[in-house]
Amino acid sequence: MVADRARLSWRADMTTSPPETGRVRALRDALRRPQSLGPISIPVVAGLASGFIASFVMDALLFERVGTPWRQFVDALAFAVVAAPVWLGIQRRDVRHAIEVMTWLNGWETERWQGEVGRRLPALPRATPAILASLPDTMGLRPLRIELLAVAGEWDEARQRMEQLPTDTPWQRFECAALNEWISFLSDGPELIGPMRIAATEVDDTERSLVARAMVAAAEARRAAVVNGDAVGPLAALHPALGDRAGRYAFRYATGIVVNVALIGVIASVAVMVTAAVMR
Numbered sequence: 001m002v003a004d005r006a007r008l009s010w011r012a013d014m015t016t017s018p019p020e021t022g023r024v025r026a027l028r029d030a031l032r033r034p035q036s037l038g039p040i041s042i043p044v045v046a047g048l049a050s051g052f053i054a055s056f057v058m059d060a061l062l063f064e065r066v067g068t069p070w071r072q073f074v075d076a077l078a079f080a081v082v083a084a085p086v087w088l089g090i091q092r093r094d095v096r097h098a099i100e101v102m103t104w105l106n107g108w109e110t111e112r113w114q115g116e117v118g119r120r121l122p123a124l125p126r127a128t129p130a131i132l133a134s135l136p137d138t139m140g141l142r143p144l145r146i147e148l149l150a151v152a153g154e155w156d157e158a159r160q161r162m163e164q165l166p167t168d169t170p171w172q173r174f175e176c177a178a179l180n181e182w183i184s185f186l187s188d189g190p191e192l193i194g195p196m197r198i199a200a201t202e203v204d205d206t207e208r209s210l211v212a213r214a215m216v217a218a219a220e221a222r223r224a225a226v227v228n229g230d231a232v233g234p235l236a237a238l239h240p241a242l243g244d245r246a247g248r249y250a251f252r253y254a255t256g257i258v259v260n261v262a263l264i265g266v267i268a269s270v271a272v273m274v275t276a277a278v279m280r
Contacts, residue, residue: 023186023226024151027218030225031102034095034232043090051083098221098235100246105214116140126151139166143175150183158183174199174212181219193219210245214238 022029035042058078062071088096106124114121116138125131125144132148135141142165149158162180167173177195184192196219200212220234239246 023188026225027102027222027231030221030228030231031095031099035092043087046090047083047087050086051079054078054082094232094236097239097246098232101214101235101238101242102218104242104246105211105218108211113141113144116144143179146179147182150179150186153186155183155187170199170202170204171208171212174203174215178212178215178219185219185222191223193223210241213241 032041055075055078059071059075062074066074091099110121110124113125117136121131122128126147129148129151132145132152135145135148137145142161146158146161146165149155149161158179162176162183165172165176165179167176174196177192177199181192181196184190193216196212196216200209200216203209203212214235217234217238221231223229224234225231
């Protein structure tokens with residue numbers, strides 16, 4: 001069985017120590033890298049620059065006709081209206097598609113664990129590993145507990161709990177293979193994506209089959225990310241299979257950018273007002 005082969009592949013020299021921060025953040029950083037010059041994100045800079053220009057133009061047009069604070073409000077609105085579309089629109093298409101696949105996968109996982117925990121979670125649990133301390137020890141949450149133990153570097157306990165996972169269904173066997181690769185990745189172990197691919201083909205539920213394929217793509221992208229390979233390709237290639245599913249969570253991603261831009265716009269409007277006053 002796939003799960004049995006996966007269990008035999010554990011490294012005997014695993015230690016209990018947190019994984020390198022770079023490995024945990026490798027995929028996120030790799031998806032930013034194609035559109036960045038060093039630490040500078042081109043879409044972000046282009047969006048903010050266009051927003052500032054729009055604010056200056058609007059402030060100049062309204063200077064003698066509209067007083068404060070209404071002029072500053074319009075300046076901030078102009079900033080957001082221009083900056084957000086430029087920020088989103090200038091992104092490379094394949095990078096945007098890869099981000100949408102990961103956003104959908106993370107959203108699906110978050111909703112799954114919310115259903116098991118019984119309360120709303122602000123983010124994907126692996127992004128907030130402190131949740132491990134308050135996590136109920138139930139069968140449904142065992143995969144999440146193992147995932148968080150791996151993030152914390154608790155390899156021995158993660159191995160022990162892997163032995164307790166059921167392998168009766170294709171999805172359960174896939175999840176065992178996926179967790180095995182996750183722990184091996186975080187502990188700088190060998191690539192174990194092969195068993196994941198095989199197990200993913202056996203998942204018969206339509207939605208979970210797509211989730212399994214996305215998890216395989218994410219695992220491939222993570223492995224590529226740590227060696228400066230193509231982390232975008234595996235995820236972007238899956239985008240067409242999502243159909244309209246990506247839009248559900250991509251809206252949240254876009255909304256987050258708009259909110260950030262709006263907040264920056266408020267600051268920008270004050271900067272424009274002060275700069276304009278000095279120049280005049």
